[in-house]
Every structure is written in C-alpha cells, then in structure tokens.
Amino acid sequence: MHDNKSHPLLSQLEDAVALQSMSNQQLNDVADEVRDVLCTLLEERSAHFASNLGVVELCLALHSTFDFRHDRLIWDTGHQIYPHKLVTGRYNQFMSIRTKSGLMGYPNPVESDYDLFMTGHAGASVSTVLGLSSGDDILGQDDRRAVAVIGDGAFPSGMVYEALNNAAHLDIPVIVILNDNKMSICPRVGGVASYFDRLRTNPIYTGLKTGVSEVLNKVPVFGDPAERFLQQVKEGVKAGLHGGMMFEEMGFKYFGPIDGHKIGLLKKYLKMVRDIDGPVMLHVITEKGHGYEPAQSDPVYFHS
Template identity: 40%
Template sequence: MDSPRDTEHEQLMEAISDVADLKQLDTDRLPMLAEEIRRFLIEAVSKTGGHIGPNLGVVELTIAIHRVFDSPDDPVIFDTGHQSYVHKILTGRADMFDGLRTRGGLTGYPNQNESPHDFVENSHASTSLSYAEGLAKAACLKQSGNHVVAVIGDGALTGGMAWEALNNIAAREDLPLIIVVNDNGRSYAPTVGGLAKRLTGLRLDPSYEPTLDKLKNHIESIPVVGKTAYSALHAAKTGLKDALSPQGMFSDLGLKYVGPIDGHDLGELTEALEKAKNFGGPVLVHALTEKGHGWAPARADEAEQMHAPSAAFDPITGESLKGKKTRWTNIFSESLIEQAEQDERIVALTAAMPGPTGVAALAERMPDRVFDVGIAEQHATTSAAGLALAGMHPVVAVYATFMNRAFDQVLLDVAMHRLPVTFVLDRAGITGPDGPSHYGMWDLSLFRMVPGLKMAAPRDAATLRTEFAEAVAEENGPTMLRFPTGGVPENNLDALDQRHGLDVLHQGQKPTVLLFSIGAMAPVALRAAELLEERGLGAVVVDPRWVDSVGEDAVKYAAEFDLVASIEDGVREGGYGDTLSAAMRDYGVTVPFQDFAVPKRWIGHGTRAEILEEIGLTPEAVSESIAAKHRTVDPGK
C-alpha cells in the first residue's frame, strides 16, 4: 500500500474497541487489519502532524504483541513512546485521533491519564528497559504470572541507560521480560555506532548463508587437521554468523536471543513472541522493520523517512501544507557553517538528530568534522570535553529537554575543567505538541547554576548569529545558547542603545517600568510595553543577551524605576528573574518586582501560543498584571 485508497474495504478497526476484540479476530483477517490501520494513520496524522514514519513501521509488530500478551495485565512499554499510535488504536482510542497532539486531545506518547494500557509517558529514549526490569522484578515478587514487554528501537538501544538495564536484566534468569528490538536501522537518522554495524550486517544477510567468497578467508584460518571438510565448512559458517549477528553479544550477557524476525510478517512475529513468552526468563526478540513501511513518501525521504512532520501534510505526496518560515534552527545551521569555515578547530556533535538540530548541513560539507554519537547525550558532552582538551572547539547541538540528561557531564566534565565547549539548545522553552517531556523549560534554571558557564538567549536571527560567534570565540570555559522552536521574528529587533550592559529595545516616555526581556520573549515584551503606554505607563524594555548572571550595573539601573519585571519562557524557580530579584535584594534595591515565567508544574500538550496564553505569558496578560501592580505602588494612577 503506497498511498491511501478510496476503494471500499472492510472496517475491521470499527470492531476493535479493546485488545480483547483483537484476540477474537480470525488470523487470516489480520493482514487486512494492518492495511486498514496504515490507511487510517496516514489520513489521520496528515491532518495534525505527528510521528507517522515510526508508527507505519510497527503495525504488524504491535498487532502481534497484543495478540500474544494480555495488556494491561502484561505491561507493554514503548521506547521512546512515539511509536505507540498503533497501540492507541488497538486499545480503543481510534476515535480520538482527530485531536492528536492538539490542546486537550490525544497525546503523541503513552499517557497514564488516557488508558490503563499506558504505563509510562516515556518519551525520552532508552528508558523502557529500566521501567520493564522494575516491573518484571515486581511480578516475580508478587508471583503474578504476568509478563512485561519492552519495545525498544535500535536507535534507543544505543543509549547508555539501555545497556545499564541490560546488564541488570541479564543477571536475573527468572525475569518474565520480553525485549522486542524494533530494528529499522534508524532513530531520526540512520543508527550509528558499533551495535548499528552488527545489526546492519545482520539485516543485509539475514539468512546467514555465506558465499564461497565470504567463507574463503575464514576457512583458511581454521585448523583442518582431524576435521572433515564438512566440519570445517560448518565452523566457518558459524564463525561468520557470529561476526555478523548480535546473537553472541546478547547470549554472552545471558539473554535468550530469538531472531532475526521479519517485522512485517504476522505469522513469524506471533510464533517468535509465543516462544519468548513460554521461555520462562528474559528473552530478546529481534524484529526487522522498515520505518514508514507501506507509504511511498516515507520510503522516498532518505533523511528521516517522514519521522515526524510537525504540521499537516498531503496524505498522497507527503508534502507539507504549512507555509515555510525561516526557523531558528536554519539560522544556527548557517552560522555553524560560517564559523567552521573560518575556524578549523570547530567541530559539531549531536545525539542522533543531525537534521532536527541543524548540523546536517555542515556534515554534508565537512563530514569529518561532525560526529553523531547516537542517543547518548552524556557521552556527547564528555566526548566534547575530550575534543576540547585536544585543542578543538566542539559545538554540541541537542534539544533543550534532552540536555537535562547530561547535567552532571556539563557541570563536572566540562565546566570544572574550564573547557571551551559550546552547547546549542534547540526547542528551548515551551515547544508545544510533544507535551511536557519535550518542553525545554528547565535549561535556564539548571545550567545557570554551573560555575563559569556563559549562557545566551538570542532574541532574533541577528543576535543568534552574533552570540554564536561570541560563544565559539570563548576560550576560557563553556558557553550555551538557547532558542525556541518555530520561526524567527520576520524583522530583527535591533537595539536602540546599549545601557548598563543591556540592549535597550524600547524607550517609553517618562518611563516608570523597567522590563527585562529574555531571548525569544522579546516580541511579547515589546508589545506589552506598547499596551502599557496605552494605559499611560511609560516602560523601558531591555535585553541582557547573556543571561548566566546579573550585573551590578543592571541592578543599580533597576533602582531608578518604580517597578521592575522580567519575562522568560523557562521555569520561574532559578530562572533569570529569580536571580535578578535576589540580586536586587543583595544590593538593597527595594523596587517592587514581578517575575513572569513558566510555573513549576506539568503542562499538557498544545501549541506554543496556546500554552503561553494559558500561563500568562502574553502581551495582554503581562501588561495587565504590571498595570495592576503599578497601581498598588502608586495608588494615584
């Protein structure tokens, strides 16, 4: 099936309101169900955007898992969770897909509030095996007789946390745990690393039937004295199989290995999972799948195989239906190339996301200066430290939410050694449809506490270019830039003046309010200042640009106003405003202060604009609150 069809087909999905209905379906009708689910997914996701490629690849796999196991009694944990759309359909949520990833609608990841079949909202990679190991240990303690199934992609399997879990899983022969490796050779981009090479070798020659040319060198290395020609050939084939297959690797850990299995063959999948279920201990089932299976646009997308279109697209061609804007990521990508051309010491690292983080363009020009380390943010950070120790200037490009995972490495491996590493955090602040696990709202609070780390928040394309150039020129310690998702302001927000180490973006008449604007919140702050002036209140809007500290000059400047406020799209606790308020107290500045930031709570998914409105980070809400506060400061106004 290469595209949606208009011909009549059996509505098998309508008969499935829960996994119990799936188990009643005749086996010979399962392929028709799989085809129907694919058509449904393409049509539904084309209206909202979402993770289409990964889910088209796990249709048969998810059907087989729910036929063999008894969810929710047998927990099914998906890693990274974006491949759970088929699971949602089979557990009775097909009628919710018209609101996929929209405010108040169906989430794009497993969610405990949606269904008892969803155990964890595990949308950060490489976590499923640890969750599953804990659940399986509990099943042993309770003697429940239940099994636990963890579905992990080959990309997520590159993460260190997955291997920590495997080390512990292999130590328990009694764990009722089935690990399904969904091997499609990719995460966002093709999977990298030694494990990927082993898996790729297996995918390329799944029959293990070596040709004579392949066997020649290996046969010559085998002592044949006392062996028949047959035994020599058999030994050679076994040696080649071990060289290609990860079976030996997993078996050496003590895990039963089943595979490789055709991940789109329902019969083969079901048989393998039944065997694994009855084994009585931890088993790894290796399923070979194709990301975007059954849809031509995904197969044609060599870079990401339609991993996750962010907006509506044509279900036939896969073309986006949303107008293109210049994005923050594009500006960074151009700046990275520009700086790398000028300085041969600059190299880039990313964690399985060269395209989404903007380093892919540099990789095309200078492939030897870009390192994709797989889903391994901790390793990326300390590897960057090693590069810096050797005289290079590494640029680590990671989504802000994923950088949380490497805080210890930034703190102790980079900053404590005062190494010149630049971290570029894409998708900072409230990012929208992916939900709370993907919001980059903690980075300001977390990394501003790192000694010696200089942190910038660009407000537009021009300041991103300038601040990135300043960052890679820094030789005495680490630097960090953060910017949000989406398009940059159409026009650069040029400074009117520089005052007390601050960019002055707006100068009102007879100002009594000083408003600190952090990074991409500049348009909100500027519009809020205009609304304040309509209320008769003059305001000055300033941008500190580098937000890792608050200077004494800025604090003394604040003392000249009746009211000071700050606005940022990070968590209030530990953010810039929090630090500014503390600095004002330290210097004895008693001017009333307002801190507009993201509240410390879990915020549901929706568009960035919807969420900013909900939490009061809009020009209208900010200006109204400041005006009300100002009246208490000066009751005559």
C-alpha cells in the first residue's frame, strides 16, 4: 500500500482512460508520481528500474491518446511495463510486484484486460500487432489501432523484419513505436545499431531541424480542413529532414526521431500516426533511468 496523499493524481486513477482528460501539466505531475513510486520500490527490492524510468512519459502519452480498452498495446519484452501497471488500476497492489502471490514483473492478462499477452522475450511485438490488425481488417473493425513499443536493442531480431515486411505488403494500420534508448543490456552491434546511431547524430536532427521547424511554424493556416492538410505537409517536411529512409523504403511512413520525455510533443505525434491508414513508425529517443541520476549514470547496474 502507498500513502495516497503523496500521490494525489496516481492514487485516484481507477482506469487509464482518465488520463485522456488531463492537461499536459497534470500528466507531467503524474509522471513525477510514477517515478516516486518506482524509487520507493527500489528501496525495498530488485526491479527492472532504469528501463521503466525511461518510458514513463511515453506510457502516459500513449494512454492519453489511445483508448486501450478498444485499441491494443503490446510492450516488447515486457519488463518496462511498470508505469503501465500503475495507471491501469494496479496502484494499490503495485508494491507487491515480483513477490509471491503479487503482481508479475511482466504483462499478465490475469491481472488486467490492458495486458493482452504474457510477453517475456524480445522481438515478438511487431508480429503480434500485425496479427491483431490483420484480424481487425478481416472483421471490418477499421476503427481499432494496434501499437507495438519495441526497444532498439530488440529491433535487430529477424522476426521484427519479417513482420515489418509483411505489414508493408498488407498495407494495414500497424503502429510501431521505436523506443530508442541507445542500449540494451549489452552493447548493440551490427548494421541496424549503426543506422540508429547515424539517425540520432545526424547534424540535421541536432541542428538544422530547429531552424526549419521555426520557419514552418510561422506558416499561417485558415480553416479546419486546410489546417489539417498544411499541418500534415509541415510535419512531413520535418520528418523528411530526420532520415528514416530504410523504413520508408520498406513501406512504412516514418516520423522522428523525437524527444521521448516531452509529453506534449509525444501526444502531437501519436495523434498524427493514429490517423494514418497504413503501417507507420514513430522513432522516440528516451534515456534509461531518466529522472534518477544514479540510474542515468549507470543504467546497466540499475537494469534489474
């Protein structure tokens, strides 16, 4: 149990859908409360700490943009699911996590309808959401979205590229969130890791994009349809500056990389990709251990 007075917003969350009515400032306050709970847990027992600190804002942005009672969310590997558990009605049971008869440290459908599968190994999330979206397509349920959150460490898995290839061929709505924290438990190697490094360190991403964004943001728009159209054009130009040609060539619309710790920015892009009728990838840059300096300095030590 927690002292609910310490977490006035989080303790009142009976269902994640309540996040949709919160302002960005309130969501940032919830993020602070989530991190406080995670730090309290660390004082008591070992946990997957750094990886969970890194996805707090992403988790809140996802739940405030989508309704995952209707849409579907898959966390690849699953060990970064703690913030998700805290905002989906398990706050009062959270301190039992990874104890006998307590909450699992991974997704568990027995605990919540928000946990679709009992995942545990890396690389299966994209195939899973492709299967879900294919089923929706067959049933004519084109108002549902399936989202996979997968880290850059799991991304080189061959199963991922098989799923990406099939998703592009089927051309159905599949949303892949590439959670890029620049590491897995061990150093990443190979061509995919090098490609992500180039995307992150591209001088266009780190410098020129700021000036272009400032110019594009000054473009006036009039009327709702025109505003939506021009906004898509502006975002398309910005996204094009950032790279991602490998994924575009595979048939995905690619956006990013963007800061994965800015809730307002995340919501803006998530709303945009939600409305795209086809496979789309959003590349977000996060930091393992974000908000807790010891874990930021040594994310491997605080991994579990």
